[in-house]
Amino acid sequence: MKAHDGMYIDGAWRPADGRDPIEVVNPADGQVIGRVPAGNALDVDTAVRAARAALPGWAATPPAERAARLAALRDVLVARKDEVAETVTAELGSPLKFSQAVHAAAPIAVAGSYAELAATYAFEEKVGNSVVHHEPVGVVGAITPWNYPLHQIVAKAAPALAAGCTLVLKPAEDTPLTAQLFAEAVHEAGVPAGVFNLVTGLGPVAGQALAEHPGIDLVSFTGSTAVGRRIGAAAGAAVKRVALELGGKSANVILPSADLARAVNVGVANVMSNSGQTCSAWTRMLVRRDQYDEAVELAAGAAAKYGDRIGPLVNAKQRERVRGYIEKGVAEGARLVAGGPEAPREQGYFVSPTVFAEVTDEMTVAQEEIFGPVLSILRYEDEEDALRIANGTVYGLAGAVWAGDEAEAVAFARRMDTGQVDINGGRFNPLAPFGGYKQSGVGRELGAHGLTEYLQTKSLQF
Numbered sequence: 001m002k003a004h005d006g007m008y009i010d011g012a013w014r015p016a017d018g019r020d021p022i023e024v025v026n027p028a029d030g031q032v033i034g035r036v037p038a039g040n041a042l043d044v045d046t047a048v049r050a051a052r053a054a055l056p057g058w059a060a061t062p063p064a065e066r067a068a069r070l071a072a073l074r075d076v077l078v079a080r081k082d083e084v085a086e087t088v089t090a091e092l093g094s095p096l097k098f099s100q101a102v103h104a105a106a107p108i109a110v111a112g113s114y115a116e117l118a119a120t121y122a123f124e125e126k127v128g129n130s131v132v133h134h135e136p137v138g139v140v141g142a143i144t145p146w147n148y149p150l151h152q153i154v155a156k157a158a159p160a161l162a163a164g165c166t167l168v169l170k171p172a173e174d175t176p177l178t179a180q181l182f183a184e185a186v187h188e189a190g191v192p193a194g195v196f197n198l199v200t201g202l203g204p205v206a207g208q209a210l211a212e213h214p215g216i217d218l219v220s221f222t223g224s225t226a227v228g229r230r231i232g233a234a235a236g237a238a239v240k241r242v243a244l245e246l247g248g249k250s251a252n253v254i255l256p257s258a259d260l261a262r263a264v265n266v267g268v269a270n271v272m273s274n275s276g277q278t279c280s281a282w283t284r285m286l287v288r289r290d291q292y293d294e295a296v297e298l299a300a301g302a303a304a305k306y307g308d309r310i311g312p313l314v315n316a317k318q319r320e321r322v323r324g325y326i327e328k329g330v331a332e333g334a335r336l337v338a339g340g341p342e343a344p345r346e347q348g349y350f351v352s353p354t355v356f357a358e359v360t361d362e363m364t365v366a367q368e369e370i371f372g373p374v375l376s377i378l379r380y381e382d383e384e385d386a387l388r389i390a391n392g393t394v395y396g397l398a399g400a401v402w403a404g405d406e407a408e409a410v411a412f413a414r415r416m417d418t419g420q421v422d423i424n425g426g427r428f429n430p431l432a433p434f435g436g437y438k439q440s441g442v443g444r445e446l447g448a449h450g451l452t453e454y455l456q457t458k459s460l461q462f
Helices: 041-059 063-079 081-092 096-120 149-163 176-188 203-212 225-237 260-276 289-304 316-331 383-390 406-413 447-452
Strands: 006-009 012-015 021-026 031-037 124-127 130-136 139-143 166-170 196-198 218-222 241-245 251-254 284-288 335-338 354-357 374-380 399-402 455-461
Touching (some): 006 176, 021 081, 021 176, 031 081, 031 176, 041 166, 041 196, 063 081, 063 096, 063 149, 063 176, 081 096, 081 149, 081 176, 096 260, 096 447, 139 149, 149 166, 149 176, 149 218, 149 447, 166 176, 176 196, 203 218, 218 225, 225 241, 251 383, 260 289, 260 399, 284 289, 284 383, 289 335, 289 354, 316 335, 316 374, 383 406, 399 406
Parallel strands (some): 166 196, 218 241, 284 374, 354 374
Antiparallel strands (some): 006 012, 006 196, 021 031, 124 130, 335 354
């Protein structure tokens, strides 16, 4: 798609005040594929004012009409799914098949789910002698990451629109073309002017201005825990609502009764998906001592198959960050059984699919989020030891448990300090709440729980 040289504000593409261009680079070859304006505080203020002006009308729009606009948005995304996939592949580097199957398809499912929820949700309920109204929280400032550029936008914009909120989106500077495509889809779907607004720009400038703007009632952010802390502090000073989906270091616990080969192969695939750039990836594989060597051999073989099947990392900085973690893992005593820090190709920001064995739970690669195709395999002695290791990080976003008996896996999963657990390879559910414990965030996305993040309650007593 052709990049817009302005901001989508109040229903039209308008010239930006901040005109310095952000170059959009294809990470597979390093070539510039487009330029978008780097918005500033004035651009953010213009967008917030448009959202505030549109708020009363959109909030008063009947839920059935909001549902109709979301259904139309879903239909536009379906019609443009090939363009979505090609755009994500160009600016993120994701292989086209993965872009089609995940980056284009998941947002369609999520948009459709909120079209249904907007039409069926109980925005008013009777509680004793009270009537409780669930009303839009107001104007939302949405700040989204680059790793799942359209999915993360839809996971915020769709529930906000369903709730009756208006919003301003600041997408990641690495993937702004997908955000511009979404703005086109919103316009085509007939969403009223000012209800959705887009400001491209850098995080420390446009993102900070959006998070701190007094006209924003809720900040919804997905990204690193470090940035999430700063947004939370700024919002706290203004007594402003936040929804934060942050980092993860998820454990894939393979209990002795599990099908070891299947659990290992699916676990490796999970880590390599999206080149490891997934906050919920199961980057720690936990295997009992007597099955450990077999699991390591299986994982090394599985990882080798991904050498030419995964895409690059998003940019040079991310590539060097991941390579630095691999080097630190070696320095701290972990054993490389697949991959390594050496660049597998001369062109592009690629990192080899990497597997570490002999990882102990105090090592950096077992504690910090790497955000690349790197798996650490840890051994445990018994179930209590496995639980201690699984819960032994500051994160709690996702995880997995494998066992021959489903009830055994569920019993273990209930004791994990994490927001979502897949049992024996359970499938993604766009209606299930997603979000973390501990430093993985505050609040939930997706489904009815995601909708409630954008609502506030008012009770009327009779």
